[in-house]
Structure formats: structure tokens, C-alpha cells
Amino acid sequence: MPSISDDREPVGVHEALQSLEKASRTPAKQRAVKVSGIVDAICRTAFDQGLDEHNLRTVVRIVSKKSELDQTSVTNLVKNLYPATRVPADVVVTVVGALGQGKGKPSLGTQNSLVKWLALAHEILEDSRVLSRLYGVLFGMLDMISIRTPLCHLLSLVTRRKHVKPFRIQQLLELSRGLGNEPALQGLLRVYRDYYPDIIIASTTATRNSFPPRPEPEWQKRLISILEASSATDEDVLEHRSGFRVSRKGRKRSKLSVIPDVHTFRANETSVTLEEIDSVEDFVGKLERIEPPGQMISFLTDPLLQKYVALKPSPITSRRIELWLSASLEEECNAARAGSEDSSYLFELAGGLGNHSQYDKGLLPIVSTFLRAYLPVWDGITAADAVLALLAYLPIQRFQDAYDSFLGPVEKVLPGHGLQSLEKLLHFYTQLLQHWIAQVAVRPAAPANKSFDKALEDLVVHVSNLSTSLLLSLSNSADSSIRSAILSFYELLSASSKPQVIPILLPPPLLAYLLAQSPSSATVSRICGIYANHKTAFDKHPTPITSYYPSKVTIPFNSCLRDFYNVFWGAKAFQSVGNSAAFFCHPALRVSLNDYLTAIEHEYAVGFALDLSHNPLLASLSAAAWWSLEDAEIEKHGYDRNSMNWHRGPVTQHSLEALEKDRGVSVSYLDYRRHVLQWMADRGCAGIRDLLFATHLKLKK
Template sequence: MTAFAPQPPTANASAEERPASLHDALEALERASNTPAKQRSVKTSSVVDVVCRQAFDVGLDQDSLRTVVQIVSVKTELDQTSVTTLIKNLYPAQRVPSDVVITIVGALGQGKGKPTPGSQNGFVKWLITVHEIIEDPSTLSRLYGVLFGLLDSISIRTSLCHLLSLITLRKHVKPFRIEQLLELARGLGNEPVLQGLLRVYKDYYPDIILGSTSAGRNSFPPAPDAEWRTRILAIQERAITEEDSAFEQRNGFKVARRGRARVKTSAIPDVHTFHANEAITLEGIDNVEDFVEKLERIEAPGQMVSFLTDPLLQKYVELSDSPIIVQRIQLWLSMCLEDQYNAIKEGVVDMRYLSDILNGLLKHAQYTKKLLPIVQTFLKEYLLIWDGLQNVDTILNLLSYSPIQSFAGKLRLSPLDFPLERSLLAHDVQACERLFGFYTSLFRQWSNQASPQPSRSTSSLAHSDQRALYDLAAHVATLSLSLLLSLPSNSSISIITSAILTFYEQLSTSSKPHHIPIILPPNSLIYLLTLSSSTTEFARITGIIANYRHAFSAHPAPVLKYYPEETTNSFNTALRDVYNLLWMSRALDVAPPKSMGLYCDPELRDTLHAYLTELDHEYSIQAAFNISNNPVLASMSLAAWLALENEEIEKEGYDPDAITRHEGPVSQRKLEMLRASGGVDVEWDAYRVRVLKWMEERGLKGPKDFMFSASNQLRVKFPEQA
């Protein structure tokens, strides 16, 4: 198809003669097509140059492509050189609309107003090149009869036979067409292109078409010009990802097409049905009604592995009850994964191919919300030799779809084995973050898989599924404490802390009575996170405690019927300790069993208190962590106070320059002194609630949620804030 090679336009006109934009150029082209050459005020070559340059650089959108095709598909005042140049530069930036294809097919053949034979031949060659990226793949199939009827057109017969060879399906092979082809072939002396089309027909009905259909040099459809293919693929590659993503969201009942470049470089092909015995294939399905109506008659595609990435084929496999299809999938996957495993062990694996397979398996898992048994077997063995780096995100996402199972005791036989942790923890902090992200996803998936317990159950962990969730959370708690206590306190530890908090945010909001139990972190972990040096981390851990408080409040009474007394007592102790720290100015107060002072030794507490009072008689260990003095909250408390003080001054009409200002930090005694000395009159609780609201407005809602869940007094006194 060298005649269809791309010819980028040349700058043969001055800038003044060129239209300013593609829109202007198309309007000028329409005018030129209806205006005789001698009456034009603008050179047609400059207009064509702008259109072709735009098409060659970024492609033509659907509206622009439609406009150009409508102009060149009929006889106009344009010269043949301009028309040929436009046809050679029909680079679509998106999938080709069906109406454009219909317009082109309508331009073929003989008749008044039809384009020249050379233009028609160019159109057919263009259809051959773009037939895989037509918006509706069935468009050419529906026009098959029209195209077949044009075989007597000598000027386009060769290209037309090539196109028909590519789009012929069993439903197109009719007796009258076989007869016409045989007569045409005999009359033309066995022309190679006709022999090629006859050979396609014979593949479907070898018993009807007798005799030899020799394969000559020109009987096969030639590959489109390499340069043209490269250019159109480069243009479409820019938008294909977004288009496919939008397509899947818009309509999952149509076979997805990724474009030739991606199909050739991917281990998983697009869906294709070869030599279908039935007239209905997945490629011919357009919508959900069509799919449901024809489900029982759909012919399975040639390569079932495409089900890993194609949404429509996934639906077909799930709804089809054919054991043959299941066996085909299992056989292919077992052979493929075994080959990949052996290649990895021998050090000769193609990582790109393996990545394609693993990503396809992940897409299938995301669709079905489960792993195929063969994939579980593969992962179990693969983890033993995995380096913790290759395809790490895909591997962890796949493992998160593992079926719910015991997480305690002997894990050596499970894909969720400690080798996973050893592989990841041997690397950097980001690997630790991924590990906690994996456990967060795993807990969410297991929560979805867990079976509800009977309402009459006497324990929240009576069922094995609930026990598995509990054991998983216990393992994460142990891992969290180990890492927080062993790693140095620097910027890296904050990444791990954030991942830990994300897990417990998921855990604290997942509980459902008789289904997902309330699973608490150990108090030692709560206290360690509460004493964080980060405002964000402090806000998140207090929010997590508030979530647990709400969960217990929403649980059917009596709670002690489902949870042991030591569980509720442990949580009440943690709740009281953090409440004393933040609100009651009783930080680190040890009064067993009600409060444990964040496990601070009483002797250490007394030593810290003596040190602080020695620095300043107003300092004390009791108030060192309250809302005004807490090192991670003090700056926000000050900002909230200044805003509140200015509001009070404006509200009461005080002179801002004459009124006594608070020097801070704010305390109950100092507010009383401020009131007595002529300053603003603000209650201690009102100030502290204002600080909580100030933080909430800036995305730190944890402390406010905690206080209003822990204190009935606050909910009664400030109902508008609850």
C-alpha cells in the first residue's frame, strides 16, 4: 500500500495566507470545495496544508474527520491533488465514528457526483487501516453486502477483496456470494485477490467450495504502510487510556479495544472470535439488552485468556456455565504460571510479560473480588523466591483478595506467610508502608467475605471468620509496636505511623453487630501514638478512639454478652487516660484500674513534675499535655484564642488598644484573672470548645470527636457543637 504512505504537508504558503485555526481551515475548505478555482480569494493549497498539518501532528477529532470526509467523498471543485493529499492524511485522533464509515462506503462505485477511482481506492485502503479502531466494530459487518456488490468495480477490486478478507464472518458466507465469487474468478482468470477471498470462504465451508484456491503473492491483504501505521498509533496512544477508562465506566457490555500497539506488546490479547460456528460473537454485542438476549448463543472467543482484562468477556465467563470454558482457562493459566515460575527460578523471566499477566490477574480479581485457585497456588510458591521489589504493588493487591483464613498458628502453608513480610521489610520505609497498606486492604476484603453470626451468639468471636479478623488485627498490632519501638525517630517513622493509623481508621469504622467484631488496638499502641510529636497523628489517634466509642455505643446491649469484661475495661482505661491528658489536667495520673497514666511509672511522673515546677512554679506535669500546653496543640490553641478574644472585643465594643490582653498560655485561673483585670469575659470550657472547633475547621476533627464522644457534659452544655 505504498500509495497510501503518509505525506506530511509542506509549508508552501505564507503565514498571511493560512487560516488561523483548524476550525477556520475547515470552513475555508468547505467554501473552496464549492467555489471554482478562478473565483477563489485564498489558495486552496494553504488551506489543505493547515488541515493536513493538524491531522499529521495530533490527529483529527471526530467532528473534524467527519467534515473532511464529507468534503472529499463527493465530486467538488477541489483539484485531485488536494483531495488525494487530504485522504492520505486522514489520521483519526479518536475511534472512527460509524457515520464516517457509512459516508465513505456510500462514496464507492459508479455514479454522478462520486469521487474519482483513485480517491475511492484511497478510501478502501483507509478502511483497511482503521477497521480495528472503528467506534462500532459491527459497522463494516452490516455494510458487507454493499461492499461485496462493488467487486465488479475494477479500480477498487484489489483493495476491496483485501478489506472483505479481513471482515468476513461465517454469517456473511452465503451460497449466492460463493457462486458470484466463483463466476468472477473464472471470468478474470483466477485473479490473486479473488483467490484470497475465496480461501477465506473455503475456511468456513470447505465441503462446498471444491478445488484449489492457490495462495499467490497478491492474494493476502498487504500490511498497511509502516510509516502510516506508526503515525496513527502514536496519535491514538495519547488518548487511548482515557478513552478505554471512560468506555469501561460508560458501558461494560461491549468488547474493549486497546489499539494495535498495546495488543502487540501485551501478553493478553484483545477478544477475537475466529471461524465462529454461530452468527453471534462477543464482538457483535453492543449493549446489555443485546448481551442478555443472545447469551446462550454467543460463540466463545479464540483465546479465553482475554477474560483477564475484558469486562464483557468476564461477564460472559461468569454467567456461562460451560465446563469447557472453565477448563480452557485453568489449562492456560496453569501452564502460563508454571512457565513463569520456572523462568523466575532460572533467572530468564521476561518481566514485562510477567507484569502483563499479573496485572491481568489483578483486574480479574478486582472484578470478581476473589482469586482463582490456580493463582493462590502460584502466589504461595512465588512468595518463597520473590525479591520484594518486582511488581510489588500488583503482588500485594492480588494477595489482598486471598480468601479469609486462619491467621494464627501455622502460616507456613498459607500465601499470607511471613516470607511476605521478610521480603518487604528487608527494603526501605516505603516497603513497610506498602505492607500496612496491604493489611488494610486485606482486612477490608475479609470483612466483605466474613459470614454473619447468629444473633443468639454469645461471643463476638464465636465464628472462625470473626476469629480470623481478630487474629489479623492482633498480628498488625504486634508488627506496629515492633516497628515503632525499634526504628529511630525521624521523618521516615512518620510514614510508617501514618500507615498504621490508616489501618486503625479502617478497623475502628468496620464493626457491625453480629458480623464484624469491635477489635481494639492494645493500649500500649494507643498510648505510643497519643504521645506522637505530630499534630496530625495526635488528631488521627483521638479520632480513632472516638470511632471505637461510637461503635460500643451503637452495639446492642448488653455489650458484656458479646465482649469479655477485660476488653471493655481496657478500652475505658485508655479513654479515661487520654481524657485526663487532654481535658482534665491530670496527665499521666496513675489510679489503677481506672487509669494507668499512659503506662508512665509513678516515680518518673513525680520526677518530671519536680523538674517542671523548678523551672516555673506555674508549670506542672498535670497540665503539661492539656489543650493549651500540649506541644503539638499549643500553636493552634493560641491562634484560636486570639481569634476568640478579638471577636469578644468587637462584640462588646471594647477599645482594642486599651483593653487588657491575655498573655497566655490560657488556663482557667488566668481567664478569671483576665476578667478581674478588665479583659474579655470568656469561660474556660467555651475557650476549649473553640479550640476544638478551630482544629476541626482545619481538617483536624479527631480531638473534637473524641471529647464529644467521651464527655456527656460537653454534649449537654454545647449541643450545637455535638
């Protein structure tokens, strides 16, 4: 029997769906093609790129009615119902219409799978109200044993206060008494009791079947990747992305969680609870009537409760949060002193506090008090990432005060845990700098707050000393991640300066030279990019610069710029100016190096040793750039490749002049170097280009 998957030419999904529709009406013995091949082709397309609205409707229409397809094929189709966009309302209506008893209904196993699919896809419906309008239809099918469990899970997700009616409560209680403690039914009753606490249900322990299960990780991950790749996807398509719906961890995770889910225990028939809010309009319209949940600490992990606390503050709310945190944080301090702290407990608690700090752009007062007491007894390992992320939101203050209370204890314990901990420390300082800069940026431009400037300056000086010490003490083979972390700090700093608001703070010359002499072209490019940013900042600053920055700042900066320019562009590497030695090369040593190199090749000299063509880190890049330029010139002018004289490198001004006279391409030395700079920039090494463009007037123009 031929199979559609056996054909040599690929079959489109539309053709496969047409074949599937035809096969669903044809008995198996009368078919001309093998259905399994058609189903595999459709499932592959659905898994790879999702099904658009038309194809999704077609598949749902086929599986939602009794057909000649075998159960295995139908089950595979439902399992691979990955929508590429939001699910249209008519698709949901078709699925709900397929449920129940009837001659044309699909099998009970298919109905079970379709209800599970609705529970998975209910967050990405085009019209979130469609399931609410169909609530009565779904509720009326609870007497069907075959779909009762997934149907209870779906209703638990959809139920809002308006759905909880006395007659439905009565029906649920009668079903519960008749069926015993059926887990899914008890879970739906608990949802009803959240809205009407007077409902009496049997005292049962919650099992994993009591509440809606979390989507299969593979299915959910694949759906998210498909939706993110779809141009029609909005940011709020994915689960809880909008932040206007209460988050649920699931029963199993809630039991293990330190921070509880949002639950309102004092609800009555006239009150409004956060659990029934499902849109921004609903939230705004009912904000003044919302009943606070039982445990306000849930706001650390729930976006909706976070908004409620921020928009409707009250002394009682603040006091409830403070009491819970003070008890929990004090317990954590005592456990750390006794050496019995639970890392998972602290990780979740600190992570929740970090989420709130990110939302509120600051620390709660009780958290600062906790950190001041906890850090001296911290081991530097327990929940390190969460603790450092929390510390990054310290308010800007006198640096010595921050160091004595917070930063000093961290620096004492972290370095003892290897290079990775040192990298974490540097990344932490980058995050702290970002937070402090954000606080400085919103202050009034005048009068200038000198204490803020001093705090930033002291922080940068401290990190500079720390970075220099690390580079001098670590080997080149071991410090690539450390160098990258240091550069990230200064890249943020160099891009943040703002005239008369955020001062220009420079890395010390020794640190800059150490980074510029790194055995990594990426590192050299990044330090050049940092100095290019500072040069641009000075150019945009009000003049005269000497009125704002002393000579002890500008003279070393100009010396570094001159050295970088001489190395990469001016062919004057290591040339001394006045009493200063470029790149700390003693003049006598430069003379010796120059004599040595010219003895090897009379046209070579120490000044050329680090330019674009000869630099050990950049020579291969500049050679590749030259080859691309040379090839482009030959193609542009239509030269005969076989008769052309190709440059063998390295490229110099003299070699280009000789090449032009000897049947080679005609390219000026300036054009060659500009092409090299742009070629490297296009491949991620833009720092050198930016620096030279910022300092060279002709290149800038």
C-alpha cells in the same frame, strides 16, 4: 492584517465559529481577519474543554465540504475535534457524506483525517448503530487509494457478522489479488475470516498497519479528561467501560502478551461469537448460542468473556482454564527455582489472576496450589505488587495455616528490600483484612462462627505485634510511611465492627501510645479517630458489654480514652489513676516536670503541656483557629479594630477572662475549644474532635 487573536478582549468560541464560517466562503485575499488566529482560538477551546454538540456540528460542517480555508487550518481543526459529550448521529452522517469523489467534497487529505477521527471516536457515539447502518456506504469507498488504509481500520472495528456478505467477501478477495498484500486490506480480510473461517487469504505476516492503531496517548488522555469533566458523560462513554464488548490490545501488544486476545476459531454461519456482541441486550439475548472462543484463558483480562464464563459455567470450560493455568504456573515455579523467571511474564499472569479474583472475590484452587509452591522460592521483587494483590484474596482460614503456607514465606523475603517493602507488606495485610471482613460480614448472625472470629483476631494480633516492632525499631524520620500504613489497617478495622457479626478488635495500648506520641499532627488525629470509632461501636453494642468482652479488653481501652481526654481536654496530662501511669509516665517524673514548669511560669503546669493551646503539634493550629474566631467576633459585633486589645496567646480560660475585661472580644473557653476542634476537622484533622465528641457528654449533645 488584523488577527482575531490580537484583540484585547477574549473572543468566544461561538463568535470565532461565525468568523470561521464567513472566512471559509471568502477567498484569502478578500478577508479582513487572519484565519490562523480564528483557528487557534477554536482549537484552544476544543483542547481545554471540548466542543459541545452545536459547536462540533459547526466545525464538522465547515471541514466536510470544499472551502476557501487552507489545508493546514483544516487539518488543525480535525486534529482538535475533541467532543465534550457523545458524538451525535447526524455528525457521523455528515462526516461519511464528505467522503468520496465530487465537486463539493473536501480534499483527499482532509477525508483521510476525517476517517481516522471516526475510528478514534467510534466508541463514544450517541447511537452506536449509526456506523453499522452506513457500513455499505463506507465499504463502497474501498477503491479510493487515498483513504483505503484508515477506512479498512474503521471497518475492522465496525464489522459484525451481519456485515459479512458473500459479495463483500468476493470484492475484498478481488481487491487483495489486484493490490497484492496491502496490510490494512489483509487485516480487514482477517476480521472477515473470524466470522467465516473458510475464506482463503494470502499467507502474510501481520504488520503494524494490518490492524487499527491504538489512539495517540496524548489525544486519548485529553479526550478522557474532557469527557470525565463533562456532566453529560456516562460511565460507559469511555473505551470498553461498559464491559459488553471484547477488548483488543492491538496486534503489537498481543504478540508480546502472555494472555491472548479473545478469538473464536470454530465459528460458522449460524453460530454467534463474542466478537460480534456489542451491548448488554445483545449479550443476554444470545448467551445460550454463543460459541466459546479458542482460548478460554482470555477471560483473565476480558470483561465480556469473564461474564460469559460466570453466567454459563461448564466442566469443559473449567477444565480448559485449569489445564492452561497449571502448565503456565508450573513453568513459572520451575523458572523461579532455576533463577531464570521473566518478571514481565509473571506480572501479567498474576495481574490477570488478580483481576479475576477481584471479579470473583476469591482465588481459583489452582492459584492457591501455585502460591503455596511458589512463595518459598520467590525473591520478593519479581512482580511484587501483582503477587501481593493476588494473595490478598486468600480465603479466610485458621491463621496459623495461612501463615505457614503463605504469609510466613512473604514475611521472610519482603523485609530485606527496604522500607518500601515493609510498607507494601502492611498494605497487603490491610487488603487481606478487608477481604476476610467481607467474608465474615455475609455469614449468618447466629449461630456465630467462632472460627472466623478467631481467624480475624489472630490476624489482628499478628499485625499489631509486627507494627509495634517496626515502630520501636525505626527512627521517627524514617517511619512516616510505615505509621500511615499501620493507621490504614486500624482505620479499616475500627470502621468495620458489627455487633455479634464482626467483633471489636482493638490495637494494643503500647502501639496506640506510640502513635499518639508521634511528631505528626495527622498521625495523632488518625489514632484518635480510630479510638472514636471503637467508642461509637461500644456505644451501639448490646449491653452489658461485659457479657461479650472481658475486662482485659475494656479496661485498657477505657484507660486510653481517659488519657486522650485528659491530654487534649481535661488539662490533666500524665495524671496517674490508681496503679496505672498515664502515657507510661511515672508519678514521680510527673511531679518533677510539674515543679520545673511552674518555676518557669507560675500559671503553667504539666497538665496544660499537651492541651489544645500548648501541645507542640497543635499550638500553631489552635492559634490560627483563635485568630479566625477573634476576627469573626470583631466583624460580627462591629468593633473598632484599632482600639481592640488582641489576644497574644496561648489561649487559656484565665487569659480569655482577662481579655474580656481589657477591651478584647468576649469568648468562653468552651466555645474557643469547640471552635478549635471544628477548625482542625475542616482542615483534615477530625480525629481529635470525633474522639472528644464521643467521650464528652456535653459536646456529644
